[in-house]
Amino acid sequence: MSRLAKKPIPYPEKVKVTYDEKNHLLTFEGPKGKLQLPIHPDIKVTLNAQERWIKFDRPTDRSFHRAIHGTMAALVKNAIKGVTDGWTEILEIHGLGYRAQLKGNVLELHLGYSHPIHYPVPPDVKIEVKGNEIYVHGIDKQRVGQVAAEIRHFRKPDPYKGKGIRYKGEELKLKPGKQAGKK
Numbered sequence: 001m002s003r004l005a006k007k008p009i010p011y012p013e014k015v016k017v018t019y020d021e022k023n024h025l026l027t028f029e030g031p032k033g034k035l036q037l038p039i040h041p042d043i044k045v046t047l048n049a050q051e052r053w054i055k056f057d058r059p060t061d062r063s064f065h066r067a068i069h070g071t072m073a074a075l076v077k078n079a080i081k082g083v084t085d086g087w088t089e090i091l092e093i094h095g096l097g098y099r100a101q102l103k104g105n106v107l108e109l110h111l112g113y114s115h116p117i118h119y120p121v122p123p124d125v126k127i128e129v130k131g132n133e134i135y136v137h138g139i140d141k142q143r144v145g146q147v148a149a150e151i152r153h154f155r156k157p158d159p160y161k162g163k164g165i166r167y168k169g170e171e172l173k174l175k176p177g178k179q180a181g182k183k
Contacts, residue, residue: 005073008053011080017054019047026054026076030083033139037079040068082139089148091134095163098155100129107134111155112163119154122147133168 011017016029019039026037026045039045042065046055056072058065081087093100093111100109107119107127121127125147128135134151138144148167157164159175166172 005056005070008048008055009073009076009080010053012084013052015080015083017047017049019045021045026079028079028083030080032083032086035079035083035139037075039072043068043072078141082141086137086139087141087144089136089144090168091136091148091151091165092168093132093134093165094157095155095161098163099132100134102127102129107151109151109154111165117154119151134165 011028014031018027019025020027024039024041026039028035028037042059044057044059046057048055054076056069056076058069078087095112098111100107102108102121105121107121107129109117109119111117122143124140124143125136125138127147128137136144136148136151138147152165152167155164157166157170157172159172160177162172162174
């Protein structure tokens with residue numbers, strides 16, 4: 001059972017939250033932008049604009065309602081952080097001759113293939129390239145993670161040499177390869 005979803009979720013003064021009961025839609029507006037979050041119809045939303053908090057209630061104690069109750073609370077917390085601070089994923093490029101550069105609204109990747117890879121940057125995400133690192137910024141946590149995963153998919157880290165694109169801080173255990181002298 002989600003204990004965190006039982007508590008009211010506070011939000012800062014710079015965030016404006018509105019709830020459309022007819023369409024079950026929470027809207028968050030902050031300094032970074034605007035996000036809309038669909039809410040499951042079974043979940044009851046209580047919005048207190050004076051004290052600046054949101055609370056969720058579930059109709060029953062069934063496992064599905066408990067799960068969706070906690071999920072909605074987590075998604076709201078992510079949306080509040082997104083419109084106030086934003087989300088960032090950092091990717092590192094490892095490999096001799098591997099590089100990335102931003103040309104207008106297209107990310108150009110040279111990853112050891114016979115041709116460069118051109119990745120069009122989605123309009124809701126911002127990408128920066130600094131040295132061998134690619135920064136993916138945005139207000140929607142799911143979108144930022146999806147774009148980072150798509151970029152990483154072009155050249156996953158090689159388990160033998162370690163070359164490829166990986167998340168910053170991702171540890172890669174290298175395999176030993178062929179053994180020189182078998183006994």
